[in-house]
Amino acid sequence: MKPLAGLRVVEGSAFVAVPFAGMTLAEMGADVIRFDRLKGGLDAKRWPVTASGESLFWAGLNKGKRSVAVDLSRPEGREIVTALITAPGPDAGLFLTNLRVRGWMDYPALVTQRPDLIMVSLTGTRRGEPAVDYTVNPGIGFPMATGSPGSEPVAHVLPAFDCIAGQMLVGTLLAAERMRLRSGRGQLAELALKDVAAALLGHLGIIGEVAVNGVDRPKVGNALYGAYGQDFLLACGRRVMVVGLTDRQWRELVRVLDMAAPLAELAARLGLDFAREGDRWHGREAITALFAPWFAARRLEEVGPLFDAAGLTWSVFRSFAEAVHEDPDLSPDNPMFSILDQPGIGPYPVPGSPVNWGACPRTPPAPAPVLGKHTEAVLADVLGMTTGQIGRLVAAGVVAAV
C-alpha cells in the first residue's frame, strides 16, 4: 500500500508545475487522471524531443498518470470532464489545474456539481496575467545577481519556480483535503507562480537586504554568499566546488588543504577572524588566492578521494552528459532509477520518487501514458459508463481512446 492509495485527483494542466504536482501525487499512490484535448495539451511536443518528435519532457512529467483525451470544445466533452472532476466519493473531488478556462471549468461552475469540491489552481500572476518561469525570474532579480561580476544578466536553466510551485501545490491539495475530512468544507485554493517567487525572495532574506540594509546584491560568480564556498580549477582541467559554510566544513577544508598557518597570517593582516562566517566572506578573494595554487597542482583523482575521506562538502562540475555517464547516483545503481521502456521512446534511465517510505516498498517509476490510453477505463470505472456508451462517444469523436 502506498501513502495516498485511494485518493483520486483530476488534473487539467500543461508544462511543469501542475504536471509535476500531479506526478508527485501519483508517485505517492494517488489515482491521477490527466485530461487533455484530442490533439494533446500545450506541452505535448515540448522539448527536449526524440528524433521522431516524442517529448522526453512530457514523458518525464506525466509518469504514472491515467490519460483521458476529450474534445473540450464540445458540450458533451465538457460534461465528461465536469463529471470526472466532481465525481462522488470521500477521496475524490480534487481538481488540480493551471488551465485558464472561464465559464464551465471554473470553480463557481464546478462547485455547483459538488459542493465540497477542492480545486487547486495555479495562475501566472495574482491578477491572472500570463507569467512563466522564464519571465518571473528576470522580473524579480536573480539574473542580474547571477554569474561573473560585470556580465550580462544570466537566467537560470532549471525552471526552479515552476518546480517549487509544483511541490507547493501538492502540500496545498493535501492540506485542503485534510481540512475537508474534518470540516466537510471544500474550497478553491489559488496561488500564482509570481507570488511563489516573490515569497521566496522574502523568505531568503533578499527583500530585507534591500529594504533594511539598502544593499542590491552584486554578481559574485560561483562564490557562496555570506560565508566561504568557491570553485577551483584543477591540474587536470576539471573544476570543483568546495564549501566552508558551517564551522565544521571550514575547519576540515583548512585541515585537508593544510592552510591553518597561512590563513592565520592572512586573517591577522586583514583584521578578520575566519572562525566567523561573515569574515570568511569578507576575506574570500584573498582566501581563494591562497587556496588556488593547491588545486591547480592536483588532479581530480587525487583530490576526490582525499575530500571524500575527510567528509568535505564538495563536488566536481559536470556537464549533463558527464553527470549521466559518470555519476552512479543518476543510474540504476541508485534504487530511485530504473530502466523504463517508455512507449514511443524506448528504454532509458528514469527516476521514481526520491522518497524512501519506511512503511511502503519502493516501486519503480511507471511510464507516462500514451494520450487517451485510459479514456475507456476511466469513463467506465469513474463515471460508470457501459462499453456501448463509451463506444458511441468514441465514434462521435467526443473522446479518443487508444
Added chain:
Amino acid sequence: MKPLAGLRVVEGSAFVAVPFAGMTLAEMGADVIRFDRLKGGLDAKRWPVTASGESLFWAGLNKGKRSVAVDLSRPEGREIVTALITAPGPDAGLFLTNLRVRGWMDYPALVTQRPDLIMVSLTGTRRGEPAVDYTVNPGIGFPMATGSPGSEPVAHVLPAFDCIAGQMLVGTLLAAERMRLRSGRGQLAELALKDVAAALLGHLGIIGEVAVNGVDRPKVGNALYGAYGQDFLLACGRRVMVVGLTDRQWRELVRVLDMAAPLAELAARLGLDFAREGDRWHGREAITALFAPWFAARRLEEVGPLFDAAGLTWSVFRSFAEAVHEDPDLSPDNPMFSILDQPGIGPYPVPGSPVNWGACPRTPPAPAPVLGKHTEAVLADVLGMTTGQIGRLVAAGVVAAV
C-alpha cells in the same frame, strides 16, 4: 480556522529546506515547534545579516514557528526533545529534520517512545554524505549549461533544489500523516537533496536527452530552450524577456511586432515552419536578429503598455533592489505582503503564504521567534510541566527562555 489547525510538528533543522518546510506548515496553521541548541542552530547567523548581525535569512525562514532552546549535549536536554517529538495526540508525533544525529535522535530510538511516529528526514546524498545546494547543482550539470556560450560554469543564486526539497517534505509529511490516520502506521520517510535534483534532471527530460538523443545540452544564454524566448535590449538601456512558447504567445508576439511578413520570408529562406515550436528554436538566431532592431528603437515606457495590452508573456529584467522598489507585487500592494516588525530587525515588507484559501481568511505573516521565546510555553502546554519544573530547568541551564 486554517487548513492544518490542530496539527503539531516538531522541527530540528538548519538552513533552507527543512526550515522552509516547517514554515510552510506553520503558514497553513500547524503548530510548528523548532528546537535549537542554546546558542542557536547552524543557520542562526546565516547571511544576509543586518548591520547589528541579525540574520534576515533566519527571520525569513522561521516565521510563525515556536522556538525552544535546549542544551542538546546534556541527557536532560535530550529527554526534553525526545518527549516533544514523541508527545501523545492523534495530530502530533510528527518530526521533520535534516540534523544528522545518530543514537538518541534517530528513528530507531525515537520510535520506541511512540510507535506511530512519523519522521521525515532530509539527507545530503542517499548514502548520508554531506551535500548542499551549492555542491549538488554543479555535480548534476546545470552550471555548465547556464549562461553565454563559451562562458565558464555559472551556478544558480537561488538555492533551487533546497526550495524544491523543502516543499517536497511538506507533501511527504502530509501524505504520511494521511496514511497514519487510516492505517495507524507511522514511518520514517527519507529523502536526499541530491536525489531530488537527480529526479528533476530525469523529469525535465534532460537525462533522456543524453541517454536517448546523445545530446549534451550546450549553453544558450537566455534563450528559451526548444521554442522561442529571448532577451532584448531596449533604447532606454533596460532589458526585456519575451516568450513565444505556446502558439498563442508566438502569434501575439509576431502581431505586436508586426513581423508576419519578414518572418514568412525568413522561414521560407531557412526551410522552417515557425508555427512549429521546434522550428522556432532552430531559427532562433535569425528571428532574434530580425526582432532586435524593433526593441533597440523603443523604450520601456512604450513597450510595456503595448505588451500588457496584447497579453504577451514578458518581463523587464530588474535587479533585486529594482524589483523591490519598482514592482508592486513585492510590496503590501500585494495582499501576500505586510510590513512586519521583526524583533531585532525592525519593520520591513515580509511575505506570507502565496496560497489564497477560499475557505480560510488570509492572515498576515507572523514574525520569526527570538531563540527560546516559547521554551516555557511549550514545556508547559506540550509536556505538562509546572512553572516550578520549568524554572529549575532554566536555572540549571538545560533550557533557555527569553
